[in-house]
Amino acid sequence: MTHRRGTTACAALVVLVAACTHADIRHVPGDYPTIQEAIDAVIEGDEVVVAPGTYYETIELPAVPCTIRSSDGPSVTIIDAQQAGRVVNGHSETGGRITLCGFTITNGLADIGGGLRSEGRPLTIEECIFEHNNATYQGGGAYIRTVMGDTYLTRCRFDSNWAEMGGGGLRTLSSASFSVVLRECTFTENVTLSSGGAIQTLIPTVLIDCEFLDNGTFYFGGAVDFDSSSTHSLTVSNCKFVGNFASYGGAISAYRSGNVELLNCLLIANLAQPGGAIFQEEAALHVANTTFVGNEAAVGSSVYGLGSTVAIMNSIFWPADGHAIVSAPRADVRFSNIQGGYPGPGNISADPMFVDPLGPDGFAGTEDDDLRLLPGSPCIDAGCNYGVPFDEFDLDGDGDTAEFLPLDFDGNARFLDDPATPDTGCGATAVVDMGAFEFGDGDVVMPCVGDLDGDRIVGQSDLGLLLSAYGWTAVGDLTCDGITDQADLGILLAEYGQTCE
Secondary structure (H helix, E strand, O other), X not given: OOOOOOOOHHHHHHHHHHOOOOOOEEEEOOOOOOHHHHHHHOOOOXXXXXXXXXXXXXXXXXXXXXXXXXOOOOOOEEEEOOOOOOOEEEEOOOOOOEEEEOOEEEOOEEEEOOOEEEEEOOEEEEOOEEEOOEEEEEOXXXXXXXXXXXXXXXXXXXXXXXXXXXXXXXXXEOOOOOOEEEEOOEEEOOEEOOOOOOEEEOOOEEEEOOEEEOOEEOOEOOOEEEEOOOOOEEEEEOOEEEOOEOOEOOOEEEXXXXXXXXXXXXXEOOEOOEOOOEEEEOOEEEEEOOEEEOOEOOXXXXXXXXXXXXXXXXXXXXXXXXXOEEEEOOOEEEOOEEOOOOOOOOOEOOOOOEEEOOOOOOOOOOXXXXXXXXXXXXXXXXXXXXHOOEOOOOOOOOOOOOOEOOXXXXXXXXXXXOOOOOOOOEXXXXXXXXXXXXXXXXXXXXXXXXXXOOOOEOOHHHHHHHHHHOOOOOOOOOOOOOOOOHHHHHHHHHHOOOEOO
């Protein structure tokens, strides 16, 4: 994906490190002939800068915090283990964060973490490519276990990595409940015989602006397998899953409790036996403003849920085959478009009118399908504003995490009113669309909880509107259940007197 790209983290690190007068810069091969020799010489805060070239070696990360980066990026700076061992190894439960930036890490072979194995230390990995690495056990591209801090991966690629027993691209875990956060990462054609073709994660995990293409497994989670405890969560925002396959959950599997949120995502042509796109058992699943197209399974072609909450809001399932959503207990689906219909307030069954569902290649279910909405789509202004989650991870970078999620899949404004389309959904002023994309270029009006008249103040007028609709219409529906009732009154009274910015 190309939206919302900024100054690279590598460049920011150069400025930061240069400002630290005590730090030394150790150049490879200018000062040291190999990367490992430069690493062996670092002290705390140093920076190793590697010139373009292919370095046939395996490296051991130092015991002190430092930055190891290339000068010109991963396409021209390659660390190649030639299948002689793991490319990058690090094991230390003391010391601070290590940053690894701008390398291609390839041809690693090990039992755990063919490309990289890091245990103990907090780790930041930026603009790295992990390709053609193999693990005979877990974590083909990388295996990361931390007990000292969160792990961050930004603008990384995992291509054609393999692991026998889990995490074809990446496996993450922590004995101390630290998180892993991935932004703008791509996983393509990673495979495992067990679970998690691209990622197998056992810790709180956040995926933002990531793509998963043609990853697979013969067990759980063709792209992502989330196997965690009740206190952990998997949050997936503005991500794309295309052509992934598994026995259970072609794109995502989640089980053993926990909480899964899927926001502003595209899931296209994923394949499994149950749960063509998502398989959920015990873990609670919440889906909002997500588009499912062409996913296939024997049962639950898009979502198969078992034994816990499945809540779906403002989403599109098209085409569907009569069993797009299969859940026990029944899924709670609201203000969504499902071919063939599904019980729930605000739900419709009408051609969503995608711009080009076949894409330039002429085939449905491929990466180039354009699933934006055409003018006149029944999905425009048809969602429920109060079903949009809050901006927990500050996608627009304005520092406000208490607002509703402000951006759609493309990074455009989420709440746009289309004057040519009657509002059939729920909300004041600008009603959200169904699906991952927002239509139009009109005024941007962020919703305000309890503001039913659109004046940005929760006051007497709003209370009057709610009471006049009480018990028989959805005018004051703040819970997206299709009726104005006591629950809505409680929300409005809790917000009474508030002024929205």
